[in-house]
Amino acid sequence: MKFDIEMLLKNDVRIVVSTFVGISFLFIIVAMILGLDFNGTVNTIQRIMFLSAVYAMVVLALNLQWGYAGIFNIGVAGFMLSGVYTMAIITGDPNGLIPGLGLPLPIGIVGGVLVSGLLGLLISIPTLKLKADYLAIVTIGFAEIIRYTANALTFKTFSIAGVEMGTGAGRGIHLPMNPIRGLYYIDPSNMGLGKTIVGEYIFGFFEIVQVQSSVVVSWTYAIVLIFIVGLFYVVTYRIGNSPFGRVLKAIREDELVANALGKNTDIYKMKVFAIGCGLMGLAGILWQGSYGYTNPTTFQPILTFYIFIALIIGGSGSNTGSVIGGVVFASLLFEGPNFVRRVIMHVFKFDKAPNSIIEAMIPISSLDFEPFISYSLANISSLRVVFLGLVLVYIIQNRPDGLLGDRKELAASIDISRRPVTETREGKEA
């Protein structure tokens, strides 16, 4: 019985690992076609892995709310923003242009997660009785309030009880140095001061295969993130595969029944709001934290929709599906089109794209597709979103369970699909 769960888990781990490997392989081929050197290839894979890991995390968090409890929160971007900004304000230099509290990074991260979690809790309480579509509008409105507040000149700098701090308004805000650099450099903010012993060895090793030290640093961070995805998975798996998760599923199916069966559904919803939003805040921190800088524009509602598309592709209600959905979305749907463009441009070497779509389409009448293709490639960033939208419509119409959602992931800490072997049926029926 124990054995079965481990089997299932192994099976799932295999699915996830083979997805990661398969996608890496695909991008290695792409890099080869593009004629990238080893350093470029390694860097490409790193970028894909990084984004995949970020999406996997936030999709897992959303799955807890929507996949399990059926809570239609479309304010994800806002809760990510609140995490990142809180972290930035807590850790910011008190004497900087946009002053912060100057506290250490771990406090900033914990603070960011707590603030996002508390905001989630705050919005959950008055919305407990709301219909799903109203909840959607409240959450997206709330997220926009958060974003407009971060964007408002009024709060560029402000002071609470005499302590100066600020959001930086539309110009954005600086984030602390990625601590990963501390592993390699004596002074993370000043490479000139030399490398640590680890830095000497690892950079030295990768120099042999001609991988730049900056790529090594980013790869290290990507690996850390993949590891954290594992932690997210363990947390959400434990929550989902338990009596707690069972109540969440029951709330999704029919809240009144869960209540009539003795479960205080309000409390469950509040908890899952708080935890999910806290995890979204953490995912936001880990994502933006690597860029050293963030701004409100990053957290527009479309980000939330991307995350929903990823979840729906993977199969809402399934943790493994969430990870797969995050990876597939980030690598194939989000980054993929750019690579398609690069590959086609590289192989066919088109002329400059025409200025407008009509000029691009006129030659089609003489069966010359090149201008249209090159126009499409030049505008691939728009075309990509069109494609994402159509994918969403297609899936919701034809495969609402997603890639893995039709599997039964039973909400229990033990295998409840099979009868314990200790009991003999014959004995009972006799």
Added chain:
Amino acid sequence: MCAYSIGMIRYYNILREKVQKDRGTAIVFLSIVILLLDLVFRLIIGKNESQVVATYLWDGLVVGLAIGLAGVGLSLTYSILKFANFAHGDMITAGGFSGWVAVFAVAGVGKFDMKNLLLVGAGKPINVTELGISVSTTPVIILFGLVAAIVGTILLTLFIDRFVFRPMRHHNDGITLLIASIGIALALRYGLAFVFKTQNRGLTAASLTASYSVPVGTGSVQIDLGEITLVLVAIALMVSVHVFLQYSTLGKAMRAMADNRDLALITGIPTEKVVRATWIIGGALTGAAGFLITLERGTISFQFGWILLLFIFAAVIIGGIGSVYGAIAGGLVIGLTSTISLIWIPADLANVAVFSVMILVLLYKPEGLFKGVTTA
């Protein structure tokens, strides 16, 4: 005199009962009264306040009617098809573009490259002063654009309904349809970006548009013809929709379906026909809104409808979903909140104020502020 005071007492009692039953409204009411008193106070002591307030009122009215007009279509589909259409904002954008394609093509024929005119200047920026479109100088072309916007948007909504929503008619939870509408929103918005490019561009020649100065107190308020057109056409359209819903057979069937879909099905109302009528009327108003809003602003971008969407939702919710006058009233609340609130808060927090009002209404008065006052 005596009858009057009895009436007052009765009125007072009714009011008291209502307040006891409905704390939410009471609090809203009270806050509005306090703010109004403060406003009056400011008007009395301030010098330029009356001009500022009058400008805010006029701007709020224009923005509010635009949002209200844009909201009627959303309100209709929300109440009859039972889902929040997140593609509505981008349908407005599509309406705007289809109107301006027609206007540019007619106004610029012979003077400019037709390929570029049909893309509203996507290939190469068009000098709008040279093109010379304005309500004052080319009213017929503008009217033609309005018709084109309406027709274009109707065709678009029917197309979307046929391929996206009709196959999903059996879903009776609004969320599945809502998610599909998010997909359409993305595809539509970036489809428009693909065709018309992403830059913001001018449409009308501001110098040609007649503008009037209305004296208020010591100063004056500027009112231009674009704004007046929006206000008049919006009111005319909304009144006609109201008349249609109230008195025509089809309109009555639509209201019946909004009230109780199952009952409407049983009583033999041709639901597919009603659904199509809903999209046609909704689409027409949406297209008109898209065109009039861009006409008033004088510019268009591929995102403008989407950016408006949450404000439109706010208006529809505040007014009570399914009510035409509610959408107008809600739009006016939103429009006036976004301008009048500037008296108390900085401009960059006006949106925060609007969305906060929307959330508070959803939480404490989800049936809307004006439900019960008017229907349909």
Added chain:
Amino acid sequence: MSSSKVKRKLSGRKKSAKKYPLKVEKIGKKFGGISAVNNVSFSVEKGSITGLIGPNGAGKSTTFDLITGVTSSDTGVVKFNGEDITRKRPYQIANIGLVRTFQITRELKEMTVMENVMLAPKNQMGEQLSNVLLSKGRKRVESQEEEMLEKAWETLDIFHLDKLANEYAGNLSGGQRKLLEMARVMMMDPSMILLDEPMAGVNPTLKNQIITLIKKLSKKGYTFLLVEHDMDVVMNHCNPIIVMHNGGVILEGTPSEISTNERVIDAYLGGSE
């Protein structure tokens, strides 16, 4: 005050909470001006199988909703084991041992039959996040779940659902859904069970088995309030029987009193409107 009212009041006082765990006093509910339940009072004796009958629309299901907190009543008081539960939430009422099934079944469709059943037990350690997340607590959660699982299989056996344990509840037939509803509440260790037409759509053999089960449980001290349309079942196995009509109780008595009463016959035959 009329004498009959006084009498009813006295008799109400005599009924001790120990002997009569459920007491409903003058509850009422209007839906948009229409009285679904009006001034309904009755008590249910411990260990009894009390029948609640009446034509469609009489207000039986609404009475259940009012008792279990699913709908809040406009007037009146509901007491369970002496405790006022009128304004309590459904989960609180369920947790003190008063549970119900729904006439229109409310199975959790995209959960398996086993998940449905395993949801029900009270005080599950695994409903606490700290236990679920930490390895130490998880061990205890697992061992408690193993115990519950054993009981769940036994319960599924009783209701002949064992073969369907891994089926999604949404795929069950109407009769099977009724059985699942009962199986679910049985997992809650209740002391009193309200059953809303539990045997509609259930095949006759199984129906008899369910009746046998109910009788067995009532002998053990479980109390039942049963809404049922099958008059054979009601007349043979319920005592007393409460008759509702147009939102009010028109009679309470033994099966023989009920079957000969003119008003009851009128209510059923005369049409309710």
